[in-house]
Each structure stands twice: as structure tokens, then as C-alpha cells.
Amino acid sequence: MRRPASEVATGSLFGIALNYKGLLESRLAEFDQPPYQKPPVKPVLFIKTSNTRNGHDRPVVFPQGVERLQPGPALGVVIGKEASRVSEDEAMAYVAGYVIVNEFSLPEDSYYRPAVKAKCRDGFCPFGPDLVPASEIADPHALPLKLFVNGELRQENTTANLVRDIPRLIAEISEFMTLHSGDVLITGTPEGRVDVHPGDEVVVEIEGLGRLHNTIVAEEA
């Protein structure tokens, strides 16, 4: 049975950076520079704080004093029970279901600085409309994912291109922190992020999960 995502995904929202193959490849050169010297060997996590929670058909505010805003189409994995040191083989048993996420961010040209200011503006994490039970998704690693702006297809990819698949993410994250029922893993946004502007209608579509719609609005003075 499908339920509104906001009733189920009540926990922490964990973002995973650089988790699409095309995006990671486009960044490899930069990881030869200081301070990294090499590509990340573990998932690069960030947090979408609770003030970023937002929903289907809700406005997303283009902040005052900001030059650019980018949507981030992503598959969200909703955890169904407490997960600590879970193996990859067991990991999928901890998944309650899936939700469409649009992980809005201010563009950053590096992964060095803490990303709170770029990723944690109010309402910057719409998700929904529904939590789709895991039982309804035959293969979460073969889902076409599309971003439309004003009806025009602007980004297209598939969860087949995740660098780390869902079992690996759950295993590597639960190795060092306990995941709880209602937590959401935002599995990553693909390369080719686009800018949006006040007045734009933004839709993320994931096959089998439906469409998540938001309107970009200017911040009131």
C-alpha cells in the first residue's frame, strides 16, 4: 500500500555526493589536486537538515542574494528498521521503500567546504509524493530518472549508473552509524545539473515512483 512519503520518511535525510558514474568521472582530475590527492574511497555524505523538508506541489524558494539554484533528481531509499553494521547481503531487508527526491542545492565548484549553506536552505529537499513499498519495485538499480523544467526534459539518467548501489550504501553507512526507520538515503544526483529560476515548474520523474512537482518562487523581501 502506498502512503504519503511525509508520513513515513520522518527521520534524517542523508545525501550521498558523487554517486553517479558520469559525475565522478568528471571530477576525477580534481581529486589529484590537494587536499584529496586521490578519489574518495568511502561514500561522501552530507545532511539535508529538517528545515529542508518539503513536499509534492509545494513551492521551493529561490533565496535572496543567490545567483544560481539547481534541482537534484534522486532516488530516495527509505529505511524500514534499525540498521547497524548490516552486510550488503542483508541490506535490502532494511529498505521499507522508495521515494522521489529533488535535492536542491546552490552550485558549488568544490567538494571541500562543508555544504550546509549550499544544501540546507529552507525547503531545499522536496520528496514524494508517495512512499512506494520495496515490494512494488522489481529492480531499484534499473530505474529511468528524468528532470523536466517547464515541461522540457533537461536531465535523463538511470539508477543503473550509481557508483555505489543501495546494498553497498547501507552497508558502508551502517558500519559507522545506526540508521533508523524513516531515515532516507538520497542515493545521488546525476551529472549535468541545470539552473532553475523563479516561475519555473520542476518535475522529477522516476519510473514506477511517479512524478514530484515543485514550483520555484522568488523569496519575498
Added chain:
Amino acid sequence: MRRPASEVATGSLFGIALNYKGLLESRLAEFDQPPYQKPPVKPVLFIKTSNTRNGHDRPVVFPQGVERLQPGPALGVVIGKEASRVSEDEAMAYVAGYVIVNEFSLPEDSYYRPAVKAKCRDGFCPFGPDLVPASEIADPHALPLKLFVNGELRQENTTANLVRDIPRLIAEISEFMTLHSGDVLITGTPEGRVDVHPGDEVVVEIEGLGRLHNTIVAEEA
């Protein structure tokens, strides 16, 4: 009236890095290097996720496979009402009170990588014992702060040495994200962090706020 901190500080836990003068000065050289090129001009925020929530007299687990663990004595500022784009002049009216925080972290030699894995282990953010109402603290910027390990004084500083004071933190953070009642600003930990080990008794003492005690325990296999 004092209430248990866990009943009041129910929101997000925001950490502020590099907010003691001695610590920032010790790091300045590194900010001349790539990728920063200059010291941070805004507060460097990090998140203590909800799995890090912990309390007075509760154990703190020394994680398996980790070499070093460091306590982080800090003054916590508990927000009392929704704060968005608050000016420094108005900021103190949004403070419900204060709490002792011990912001445990795995030591990191850089501020570049997202700090989730170092700062968000289960139970890594004890706070308490009580929320001390703002009305009981004459000057939150003149509070001696001490860390004791097994009864021995190991760190000593004062909130007079904050780089950004409380009104400035509230103003600069609420400028880009809404703070809510029950959110906690962890105002920073001073330089000179020390290592602790399983069996250690750790106490953070802040004048007027009392003592926060935790015992370090080894993780069970």
C-alpha cells in the same frame, strides 16, 4: 525553572567549527593553502545527526577500528522560537537557554572532507544535564569551560574567546536557514583537544550550567 535538556533540545544539533580564537589562529597557515586560499569568512557549520544524541551519565562508545577519540567541550545555545533573518540586536531574544555539550569527534587533520563519519557516530553528542534558562546566565560570553578526564583538568578556556559570539552566530545562520525551537547551536570547542580511551570518566564543566559526565566504553564485538 530548569528542565532536563533532552526534553527541550529536541531539534537539530548544529556544530560550529573553528570558533575559538586560539584554534582559528593555529589553523590560519593551512588556510593559505589550496583549496581555501583564505580563512573562512562565514561560520563553518557541521551537523550532529540525531543518532549522536546522548545524555548525562550515559556511556559514549569508543568505536571499533578507530584509533583516536576526542571530547569537545562546548556551550550549547538552545533556540526558543523560530528564527529567520534575525539581526544581531534581536538575536538574544531567540535564546531559550544554555546547555553543556560534549561534541565527541574522531580527530581530523583537515576541514576539507565532509565530517559526517568523524562527527556522527552513535552517541557522539552528549548534552545536559539541564537546560539552564537564559535568565539565569548573566553573561554567556564570560563562562569558564573545563574538561576533566578521570578527575584531571585537561582543557580550560572561556566563552569570552569565541570568534563569533552568540548574537552573530544566530544572525549569520538564520540569514540562510530558519532555526526552530529546540534547535541547538554548539558554539565551538576550544583548541587543545585531548584523546580519551575506554574506561575514562569525562566531565565537562561550565560555570553556572553544572557538570556533564560520561564514561567511555569499548564497543562490544
